[in-house]
Amino acid sequence: MVPRRETRKRTRSPNRKAFLNVPYDSDYEPLYLAFLAGLCGLGLTPQATVQLPGSQRRLRRILGLIRRCRYSFHDLCRVELDPSPPQTPRFNMPFELGLAVAWEAVAPSSHRWFVFEAVPHRLQKSLSDLGGTDVYIHDNKPSGVLRQLANALSRPRRQPTVKDLEWIYEDLCEFARRLKDDLHTDSLFEARAFNELVFAAQAIARRRLFGARAARSLR
Amino acid sequence: MRKPALITSPFPDPAQTARTLGIPAARRRRLEQMLADLWASESDSETRGTPPGARVAAKRGALPRRRPNKTR
Numbered sequence: 133m134v135p136r137r138e139t140r141k142r143t144r145s146p147n148r149k150a151f152l153n154v155p156y157d158s159d160y161e162p163l164y165l166a167f168l169a170g171l172c173g174l175g176l177t178p179q180a181t182v183q184l185p186g187s188q189r190r191l192r193r194i195l196g197l198i199r200r201c202r203y204s205f206h207d208l209c210r211v212e213l214d215p216s217p218p219q220t221p222r223f224n225m226p227f228e229l230g231l232a233v234a235w236e237a238v239a240p241s242s243h244r245w246f247v248f249e250a251v252p253h254r255l256q257k258s259l260s261d262l263g264g265t266d267v268y269i270h271d272n273k274p275s276g277v278l279r280q281l282a283n284a285l286s287r288p289r290r291q292p293t294v295k296d297l298e299w300i301y302e303d304l305c306e307f308a309r310r311l312k313d314d315l316h317t318d319s320l321f322e323a324r325a326f327n328e329l330v331f332a333a334q335a336i337a338r339r340r341l342f343g344a345r346a347a348r349s350l351r
Numbered sequence: 352m353r354k355p356a357l358i359t360s361p362f363p364d365p366a367q368t369a370r371t372l373g374i375p376a377a378r379r380r381r382l383e384q385m386l387a388d389l390w391a392s393e394s395d396s397e398t399r400g401t402p403p404g405a406r407v408a409a410k411r412g413a414l415p416r417r418r419p420n421k422t423r
Contacts, residue, residue: 146359146360146361148358148363174358175358175360175361175362175363176363177363183372244356246356266353283355284356285355285356285358286355286356286357286358287359288357288359290362303389303390306389307385307386307389310385310388310389311385314381314385327372327373327374328374328378328382330368331365331369331372331374331379331382332385332386334362334363334365335365335382335383335386336386337362338362339390341362342362
């Protein structure tokens with residue numbers, strides 16, 4: 133008797149990961165929280181280089197992270213010189229955008245990238261190779277980030293409004309203030325704070341979009 | 352303008368996300384308690400009874416739009 137071959141269907145969980153490529157500085161914190169709130173409000177799970185452990189070579193880790201993400205969001209608003217000596221521009225963000233562009237070229241169905249800027253038309257000067265690319269201008273405002281994320285992404289069902297995203301952002305800002313106290317830290321640009329902000333933003337989004345009962349059912 | 356990317360995957364379950372991110376169960380409970388405290392303080396504040404979105408509208412100086420009461 134021929135043994136029946138076991139047919140086990142492998143169910144792959146949907147890839148909701150979104151690589152977030154933004155400046156890590158305290159001035160940027162409101163926009164950072166707006167990206168986290170907006171991406172979670174639209175049903176994605178943000179990922180960032182702050183989460184990466186330190187043992188592997190950094191470039192390899194960043195590449196691996198981008199490859200694991202279905203989407204990437206790159207904010208190229210920091211084009212000025214970093215004031216700490218020696219004064220230099222920051223190349224990390226455009227470099228990581230380049231990695232994402234290359235990855236989409238290799239695997240077009242696996243990745244999609246989005247570019248954000250604070251000032252209209254500036255990218256045409258700072259990175260003219262991206263000519264013809266849609267650039268999402270956020271005007272250096274959290275509301276601008278939320279508005280542009282809602283322009284960049286859509287959902288067939290339960291599409292959150294910009295007002296929904298603003299609500300999630302407000303709650304996340306308050307949560308971030310309490311989290312800093314709880315972790316005894318001034319910076320949210322650390323692995324632990326990032327992970328806990330993502331968890332909180334998703335819980336807040338669920339409460340906003342599906343009601344308090346859905347939030348309670350988390351437990 | 353490029354068409355928006357269509358996200359068809361269901362909304363993530365934060366509990367699952369916590370496991371994926373390696374947040375221990377005890378820490379997750381602590382974060383959930385912090386969220387519960389946050390929402391409790393909101394409902395105790397001046398915004399008690401206001402419809403969702405009213406806080407943002409109120410901050411901008413606009414009057415919150417009232418929801419129709421279906422029981423009447």
